[in-house]
Amino acid sequence: MSSTREEKRILWFEELSKDDIPLVGGKNANLGEMIRAKIPVPPGFAITAHTYKEFITQTGLAEKIYKNIGDTVTDINNPKQYEEASKKIRTLIESTPMPSGIEKTIRKAYNQLNKQTESKESAEVFVAVRSSATAEDLPDASFAGQQETFLNVKGADELIENTVKCWSSLFTPRAIFYRNQKGFRHEQVFISVGVQKMVNAKAAGVIFTLNPVTGETDQIVIEANWGLGESVVSGAVTPDDYVVDKKTLKIIERRIARKTVEYLRDSKTGKTIHKEVPQERQEQPCLTDEEISKLAEIARNIEEHYGRAQDIEFSIDRD
Secondary structure, eight states: OOOSGGGOSEEEGGGOOGGGHHHHHHHHHHHHHHHHTTOOOOOEEEEOHHHHHHHHHHTTHHHHHHHHHHHHOSSTTOHHHHHHHHHHHHHHHHTSOOOHHHHHHHHHHHHHHHHHTTOOSSSOOEEEEEEEEEETTOTTOOOTTSSOEEEEEESHHHHHHHHHHHHHGGGOHHHHHHHHHHTOOGGGEEEEEEEEEOOOEEEEEEEESSOTTTOOTTEEEEEEEEBOTHHHHTTOSOOEEEEEETTTOOEEEEEOOOOOEEEEEOTTTOOEEEEEOOHHHHTSOSSOHHHHHHHHHHHHHHHHHHTSOOEEEEEEEOO
């Protein structure tokens, strides 16, 4: 196992700060930054970009991947060619076994997370497995939303499988096109994977530290639905909408929507399912006033820490 920080396969969130984007991508670096700022963030670790690099080098995939793009995408404006290249590369990556040293390191970190979160011996911790792309020395790159995220992943085997799927998602048609269009060399863009304890969400959503409709900077807007926040972020539901005064943390406005669908973890399979909200909860607010004020306070702290307006995903743990 390599010794320098740049060559570590695993870095825990608490070891990270916003300066670590080249090592672990923006998403993971900022989770670490928030932990340092005492923001409540579920625990976890980053499988570093170095690990991905090691995987494609050790297995001889790197050469095949870049040759494939060059050979397949001959017309940069032809969407079919991007789809073809993506399919070939992703199949190649996902059918290549992970070198045993890398696999052992990831399994060991997952077991440590299990101990740390005091999962009952028999019940392994559920995690979110999220891609965090990095472009070294390219501060103007935005890879948001181009790669995959897997929720409610349980057990080391599933984690290994989904890690490889995250790696392969560096080559979705959209991601290949974006890099070609922006003139980034594919060989310069790497991917890290965040492994984070899942929150068993009672309610979740997004917070804006300025009003996205009016542009008011002294207002915080919270949008929320029952269950996991994916339903809000993806636009699948009309969420409850709360406007909070940033200084006093008092609720100025509230619009309670009729919430008919929630995304939940199925207690039998552990997978994320879409479920109809029971009639009696459909028109009930999914957040209490106390939760709204607390969320607004945390959002204000995050904005102060970063020194600019933020949009933040949150969830409230039912446990």
